[in-house]
Amino acid sequence: MSFLPEALRLSRAPLNERFEAATEDEAKSVISRERIDEHGFAALLSPAASPHLEAMARRAHELTLRHFGRTISLFTPLYVSNHCANHCRYCGFAAPNAIPRTRLSLDEVRAEGQAIAATGLKHLLLLTGEAPHKAGVEYLESCVRVLRPLFPSISLEVFPMETKDYARLARAGVDGLTVFQETYDPDLYAKLHPAGPKRDYAFRLDTPQRGAEAGLRVVNIGALLGLTDWRREIYATGLHAAWLQKRYPGVDVAVSLPRMRPHAGAFQPECIVSDRELVQAMTALRIFLPRLSITISTREAPAFRDNILPLGVTRMSAGVSTAVGGHAKPGQAGQFEISDPRSVAEIEAMLQSHGYQPVFKDWEPIEGCA
Amino acid sequence: MEHTDFFEIGGKRLTSRLFTGTGKYGSDSLISSVCESSGSQVITVALRRVDLDKSADNVMRHIPAHMTLLPNTSGARTAGEAVRIARLARAMGCGNWIKIEVISDNRYLLPDGYETVRATEILAKEGFVVLPYMNPDLYVARALADAGAAAIMPLGAPIGTNRGLKTEEMIRILIEEMDLPIIVDAGIGTPSQACQAMEMGAAACLVNTAIATASDPVLMGRAFGRAVAAGREAWLAGPGAVATLAQASSPLTGFLDDPGAAS
Amino acid sequence: MHITVNGRALEIEPGRTLNDLIISMNLDPSVVVAELNHDIVPGEKFAATGLYAGDQLELLSFVGGG
Numbered sequence: 001m002s003f004l005p006e007a008l009r010l011s012r013a014p015l016n017e018r019f020e021a022a023t024e025d026e027a028k029s030v031i032s033r034e035r036i037d038e039h040g041f042a043a044l045l046s047p048a049a050s051p052h053l054e055a056m057a058r059r060a061h062e063l064t065l066r067h068f069g070r071t072i073s074l075f076t077p078l079y080v081s082n083h084c085a086n087h088c089r090y091c092g093f094a095a096p097n098a099i100p101r102t103r104l105s106l107d108e109v110r111a112e113g114q115a116i117a118a119t120g121l122k123h124l125l126l127l128t129g130e131a132p133h134k135a136g137v138e139y140l141e142s143c144v145r146v147l148r149p150l151f152p153s154i155s156l157e158v159f160p161m162e163t164k165d166y167a168r169l170a171r172a173g174v175d176g177l178t179v180f181q182e183t184y185d186p187d188l189y190a191k192l193h194p195a196g197p198k199r200d201y202a203f204r205l206d207t208p209q210r211g212a213e214a215g216l217r218v219v220n221i222g223a224l225l226g227l228t229d230w231r232r233e234i235y236a237t238g239l240h241a242a243w244l245q246k247r248y249p250g251v252d253v254a255v256s257l258p259r260m261r262p263h264a265g266a267f268q269p270e271c272i273v274s275d276r277e278l279v280q281a282m283t284a285l286r287i288f289l290p291r292l293s294i295t296i297s298t299r300e301a302p303a304f305r306d307n308i309l310p311l312g313v314t315r316m317s318a319g320v321s322t323a324v325g326g327h328a329k330p331g332q333a334g335q336f337e338i339s340d341p342r343s344v345a346e347i348e349a350m351l352q353s354h355g356y357q358p359v360f361k362d363w364e365p366i367e368g369c370a
Numbered sequence: 371m372e373h374t375d376f377f378e379i380g381g382k383r384l385t386s387r388l389f390t391g392t393g394k395y396g397s398d399s400l401i402s403s404v405c406e407s408s409g410s411q412v413i414t415v416a417l418r419r420v421d422l423d424k425s426a427d428n429v430m431r432h433i434p435a436h437m438t439l440l441p442n443t444s445g446a447r448t449a450g451e452a453v454r455i456a457r458l459a460r461a462m463g464c465g466n467w468i469k470i471e472v473i474s475d476n477r478y479l480l481p482d483g484y485e486t487v488r489a490t491e492i493l494a495k496e497g498f499v500v501l502p503y504m505n506p507d508l509y510v511a512r513a514l515a516d517a518g519a520a521a522i523m524p525l526g527a528p529i530g531t532n533r534g535l536k537t538e539e540m541i542r543i544l545i546e547e548m549d550l551p552i553i554v555d556a557g558i559g560t561p562s563q564a565c566q567a568m569e570m571g572a573a574a575c576l577v578n579t580a581i582a583t584a585s586d587p588v589l590m591g592r593a594f595g596r597a598v599a600a601g602r603e604a605w606l607a608g609p610g611a612v613a614t615l616a617q618a619s620s621p622l623t624g625f626l627d628d629p630g631a632a633s
Numbered sequence: 634m635h636i637t638v639n640g641r642a643l644e645i646e647p648g649r650t651l652n653d654l655i656i657s658m659n660l661d662p663s664v665v666v667a668e669l670n671h672d673i674v675p676g677e678k679f680a681a682t683g684l685y686a687g688d689q690l691e692l693l694s695f696v697g698g699g
Contacts, residue, residue, distance in 0.1 A: 029608065035546055057622035246547070276626045307625040391699035398697060416698025419639045419691065420660060428664050429697050444698050458693055461666045461673045529699070556699075578699030 084129025391578025494518025527557025568601025
């Protein structure tokens with residue numbers, strides 16, 4: 001069982017025609033529906049829904065309040081290695097980039113963890129590039145053992161592994177997994193990942209379900225917005241999330257909406273997703289999947305993050321550094337430019353001033369039961 | 371108008387989504403007229419020991435030949451008894467459909483989920499088209515699906531109470547979560563309640579008591595047939611927009627129009 | 634000889650078949666299903682099924698039900 005056949009079907013389907021064919025009346029009627037199917041989801045993503053964004057926002061807000069209340073979970077990434085064998089054309093850590101490569105020693109990992117823990121954060125996202133011989137399962141397991149006393153919840157955003165490896169890391173204290181498909185279009189995927197183990201589209205696509213099979217509690221998926229038509233990507237992401245929710249009802253399925261910005265680097269996004277479009281994507285996802293967790297990273301600017309709080313967001317990163325060792329020693333080159341440099345305390349204060357409770361910890365496995 | 375919405379189940383292609391029963395009629399001779407007036411194509415029967423003292427009228431005489439027979443396992447208190455009744459029913463030579471009904475509580479007549487799952491597993495392996503009657507519980511529904519059920523038949527209210535869709539929210543969850551057809555069985559007292567179940571997305575309704583005990587069962591059968599068809603069409607049509615939400619004084623998306631805030 | 638039919642003791646002549654018995658009870662064999670000593674006997678074998686002393690027989694038919 002795999003989402004692959006569905007993903008391939010979507011990549012060949014005339015989705016653009018479906019988006020263009022949706023009417024305003026159709027979009028309006030879908031917004032107020034208690035449950036919507038994939039056709040309704042397509043209507044919400046269509047250009048015809050755009051004039052009704054305020055109604056979508058209200059619906060998304062109402063559903064988010066109903067299912068999540070006024071709470072936002074906070075986490076931060078911890079980069080432990082930037083060694084990478086992949087050639088992702090959009091990534092600062094790609095193998096051909098001549099940047100200093102490091103892997104933190106366990107003492108350095110502990111120092112980073114302590115610096116983060118001092119801010120009050122309890123949920124950690126552990127990141128590496130894809131270089132299993134440099135920073136593989138065994139290294140990650142050691143990192144988790146060092147970090148676990150500091151953080152009740154640890155998620156991985158590393159490289160796709162086999163189910164048995166996830167099970168091993170789950171035993172060490174990992175409870176979540178983030179893996180972005182980047183693009184659901186297999187042809188574009190092949191172009192953007194010309195070399196390295198990441199070329200394997202199908203193995204990456206099946207990663208969230210391997211994590212779920214291994215007993216992880218949270219799987220976070222996403223498409224990198226800007227690589228191609230965002231409507232198709234969000235549509236595929238939503239269907240992938242729905243597929244996972246259906247098959248793994250005990251797993252918390254989350255979606256991130258990482259948006260690329262035009263920047264001075266070599267890789268320019270193929271298309272720029274506007275604020276308005278990102279809001280449409282997020283509210284459509286919320287209305288389609290009311291129980292979906294939605295993660296917004298510090299790629300987004302402070303004012304925008306504050307404004308979209310009521311529209312479906314359930315998790316945010318705070319106090320972020322995307323550099324290896326960047327918490328203990330700031331000022332190094334990161335994986336991508338962040339737009340929201342606010343500290344954990346600043347984000348906490350912002351949430352409270354908007355009437356939201358920042359949640360630092362909502363999980364801790366009881367030892368021996370994980 | 372050509373019929374295009376078919377309910378495919380157990381190798382049959384049904385045009386009517388109303389299942390009826392043969393219990394509780396003042397006279398069994400009404401059954402064939404009810405089949406006709408309601409348009410129903412599936413009908414339930416029970417299996418009982420023959421009464422050796424008086425030769426009773428046989429219910430089969432009143433069931434039109436085109437009807438698909440859905441024997442139930444009423445009387446079974448355990449999975450083993452349900453399996454035994456199902457095998458006997460199949461030996462009657464009237465097809466391989468079976469409605470599993472395992473009840474050991476005679477006060478409330480609520481089905482036993484654990485025994486029902488066990489019976490479903492055994493009978494599905496033996497090639498039966500298994501339609502289990504159940505309390506609308508998502509975990510039991512999933513277990514029934516894994517066990518090989520062809521559809522799930524949650525109760526709307528306890529058997530024979532005619533109290534309507536008391537379990538509406540639970541049935542809604544089954545409809546949303548399960549890939550199998552959901553057939554609402556038991557409790558439906560009026561055509562409007564059957565219509566409501568169909569509007570919610572139920573695949574079919576099974577109605578016996580409310581028709582059989584009406585003053586005019588033939589007329590009530592027709593009313594149920596129409597109500598089920600109307601509810602189905604409403605479901606297929608998709609609901610219209612509920613009154614547009616009032617525009618609040620401070621819109622949630624106002625920041626998108628403010629050039630200072632947008633990037 | 635004695636057999637038990639639907640829980641009731643019955644005296645029948647030796648050598649009779651299941652089909653003979655069903656007809657003697659004014660039942661239509663086509664709407665009856667039989668379980669002899671806990672084994673189902675298909676309708677087409679009624680005529681070939683002999684009855685013996687001590688047999689436990691269940692005869693069932695469809696009745697009204699929901």
